[in-house]
Amino acid sequence: SARVGAAPLLVQAAGGNTSLKADGVMWIKASGTWLKDAEARDIFVPVDHAALMAALAADDPRCEACTDFVRTDLNATGLRPSIETTVHALMPQRVAVHVHCVNTIAWAIRSDAEAQLADRLKAFKWVFVPYARPGLPLSQAIYARLRPEIDVLVLGNHGLVVAADTVAAAEALLNKVVRK
DSSP, rough: OOHHHHHHOOOOOOOOEEEEEETEEEEEEBBBBOOGTTTTTEEEEEEHHHHHHHHTTTTTTGGGOOOBBBOOOGOOOOOOOTHHHHHHHHSSSSEEEEEEOOOHHHHTSSSTTTHHHHTTTTTOOOEEEEEOOOTTTHHHHHHOOTTTTTOOEEEETTTEEEESHHHHHHHHHHHHHOOO
16 A cells, blocks of 8 residues: 555555455545555554445445444544445455556546557456546446456546455556556
8 A cells, every 4th residue: 555655656645545355344545544654654444344335235325425334443543434435345356456547547538448448458357437426426337337357447537446355466466457
């Protein structure tokens, strides 16, 4: 998280977030925190992953803020979940990295982005998600296109999400996609 957060071509200011799912808890970068600070301070908020997934399946409006799913017993500092918490929850992999990569956005703002990226990303299990407002609308747009094998999302006019089962694999995948 700190390495990604320190890369200005991946993360502008406080934008972007990372998450890790373990033992029923999804730890996600808190709203208003900076990824680059991950090693220096507590920036992650614990969310009950199963409860959030059940609420998403029920189209529960509490999924917009996700504050009702915070594990308060593990959240001594009172951090609030990122607006992109539901995006991370939807990814079946343990680790998700969402960046506002300058290179990806340069492609993702094009009206022909999906077609242009098809050849460049053909070696990946990826999907293009047309622009939707961050938060629950974006998660709903992702859900409509997501398949279990997908581990790369290019978000129209927004950024990039990669996911893997380990931190090392997620970082490697991020680097490979960004190079392409």
